[in-house]
Structures are given as structure tokens and as C-alpha cells.
Amino acid sequence: MATELADNVRKYRRRAGMSQEELAYAAGVSPGTVRKVEQGGTVRMETLHALARALRVTTGALMASDAPEPVGRAEEPNRVNLIQLRAVLTPAVGLVDQDAEALGEEPNLRAFSRTVGDARVLYFSDSYKSVAA
Incomplete structure (x- = not known):
């Protein structure tokens, strides 16, 4: 890292x-x-x-694990959108719960949604230490 x-x-x-x-x-x-x-x-x-x-x-x-190369203005719009979509969908390094995957547990979507919402509020209020925790 x-x-x-x-x-x-x-x-x-x-x-x-x-x-x-x-x-x-x-x-x-x-x-x-x-x-x-x-x-x-x-x-x-x-x-x-x-x-x-x-x-x-x-x-x-x-x-990020791999910083994107600059996208020129001459790029076709679909390629630019694809690059942005990939950046959003790529999981952050170290945030994958290895134990849950190993046990084959079903994800709790309600809890996940609440956690993401809480992290979003902390992120946009510049509370990065809390987001990292």
C-alpha cells in the first residue's frame, strides 16, 4: 500500500x-x-x-491500487464513462471481509446500507479517522 x-x-x-x-x-x-x-x-x-x-x-x-492515467478530451464519451464506472466498482484495498467470504455467509444488505450511509456522512464531514475505523 x-x-x-x-x-x-x-x-x-x-x-x-x-x-x-x-x-x-x-x-x-x-x-x-x-x-x-x-x-x-x-x-x-x-x-x-x-x-x-x-x-x-x-x-x-x-x-487506489492503480491510479488512472489521464483521460484526454479526444476520448470517446463511452470510454470515459467506463473508466469512471470501473473506478467506482473497484473495491478499496483491504476492505474485503475475508472471514465472511470464507464462511459463505449471506450479506446483510440492510446493515450494509446503514454502514455505507454512516460512512458517507462521516466522509463528507471530513471525519476521515472515523471512516477508516
């Missing part, structure tokens, strides 16, 4: 045409922090969120 995060931050920073120092200034962190993240060091969720905002991407996009 750390190397994927480092690669994604670097990829999005370069795509935005920013240096490490420019990203640090835009995110309100030190250049050493950006350097540490791009070298695979640990980072707080709040710092990651600040970097994502400065790069104009979602925090989840920085943590």
Missing part, C-alpha cells in the same frame, strides 16, 4: 505539473512531508487529505 500511495502521489503531482515544493505549499505541509510520502513513508490521513485537495483529486484516488 505504501509504494502504491507513493506512486499515486507522485503521478498526480506530475500530472498537475507541480514540484514537490509547490505541492507542499498548496497543501500547507512541509516539502519534507511530500518527499517522505513519495518515498513510501507513513502519513496521517489528514495530511493525505490535504495533499489530495491540493492535487484536486479525492483522497481515495491517492490510495
Whole structure:
């Protein structure tokens, strides 16, 4: 996960045409922090969120297992929609419940819907520590 995060931050920073120092200034962190993240060091969720905002991407996009390549405007609309659909449907790394799959339990859709709703409220209120928990 750390190397994927480092690669994604670097990829999005370069795509935005920013240096490490420019990203640090835009995110309100030190250049050493950006350097540490791009070298695979640990980072707080709040710092990651600040970097994502400065790069104009979602925090989840920085943590995705494979950052998408930029889509050009010349791309056909169906291809762009397919890329966005794949990004939404791809499960986040580490969020799959291995025990439930191993036991063959049926998912409780009501509980799942309630959990997703709660997480959505926390996400949009910038309570990332609670979302991660």
C-alpha cells in the first residue's frame, strides 16, 4: 500500500505539473512531508487529505491500487464513462471481509446500507479517522 500511495502521489503531482515544493505549499505541509510520502513513508490521513485537495483529486484516488492515467478530451464519451464506472466498482484495498467470504455467509444488505450511509456522512464531514475505523 505504501509504494502504491507513493506512486499515486507522485503521478498526480506530475500530472498537475507541480514540484514537490509547490505541492507542499498548496497543501500547507512541509516539502519534507511530500518527499517522505513519495518515498513510501507513513502519513496521517489528514495530511493525505490535504495533499489530495491540493492535487484536486479525492483522497481515495491517492490510495487506489492503480491510479488512472489521464483521460484526454479526444476520448470517446463511452470510454470515459467506463473508466469512471470501473473506478467506482473497484473495491478499496483491504476492505474485503475475508472471514465472511470464507464462511459463505449471506450479506446483510440492510446493515450494509446503514454502514455505507454512516460512512458517507462521516466522509463528507471530513471525519476521515472515523471512516477508516
